[in-house]
Amino acid sequence: MTSTHISGPPAAELCRLLDAELSVHSRIGHVALLLASAAMTVVVASLWLTEPALPPRTMAAFAVMTLVGLSWVAFSGWVLSRRRPLLGHDSLVAGRLAVTCTSTFAGGALAVGYSSGEQAAYAAAAMGVVLIAAAVTLLLRARRNVARLTRRREALERELEPARSVNPSRRDG
């Protein structure tokens, strides 16, 4: 009943589309951009909030730099949710990367604060803890999601296996 006399576009175009859209480098690159811009924003915001009696022009400069950092955070977050979504195992890798980087950042800021007594470093460490909490939340969510998908996949494979072994042909749709 299905008509197949109409051809589709060349397969090479679709292959290029798949390669571009499913690029792991692009996804991990945007995760790195998100983490770097978040760290930069936290450092600048910490300096801005803890430096006493800053001249108005310096405060304005800090505000602008913080806004720039937040813009990069928003942009990379948008890319990772809408344009290059993190799927399954990629989201696990990204989550682990985020936990590692935010922990290192918060630990480094705490060490600087402890050794130099800088208020800005303690503020950065405090905001780093918030970032760690966000990263851990994302990692746990990714693990739950992958575990759920894996369970469902195994159940489906068990159900489909006998039918496949009898009739290996696939429905054309």
Add this chain to the structure above:
Amino acid sequence: MTDTSVPGRRAHQEDELLVIRCQLGERPAFDDLVERWHRPVWTYVRRVAGNDDAASDIAQDVWLRVLRGIGRLRDGAKLRPWLFGIARRALMDRFRLQYAAPIEADVDLTAIAASASSDDSQEEIAAMERELARLPVTEREVLTLFYLRELSLTDVADVLAVPVGTVKSRLFRARRQLRRELDTEGESA
């Protein structure tokens, strides 16, 4: 043509498995997805769009949207209505750009067909395919989805984002229009 049959249920399970593999990020699963569904999507788009060039552009757009959105598909068994829904939205976006106006026709909700699961003969379906290109877009797409793509009434309703009753009324009207075309052709032959 309903989803309760064993082959229909198995096809839905295979769709769901494919979606889950994609959501787990397996690259070969995306190749399988394209291999399995590209031709049906292309055929649907080609029939409604009316020419190969537009169909190529729209099919690429459909796959772009699919790749970006498949992670958010909650029920993999609903792949068909989701996929053809995306194809339809891509078509509508193209038509809106082309004509700068929505192309939805008014639908008479009271004209409900007595029976959707008809016993049309193979000859009638073949003739339908030939005459399909002459029909307006609304009728063409509902017939393509229901008869040529074998989606259930519920799936077609999901794709078109209208109630099942509206799908029946569109099918009724489209079939009546198609029969009129076929009768006219028969008389002139």
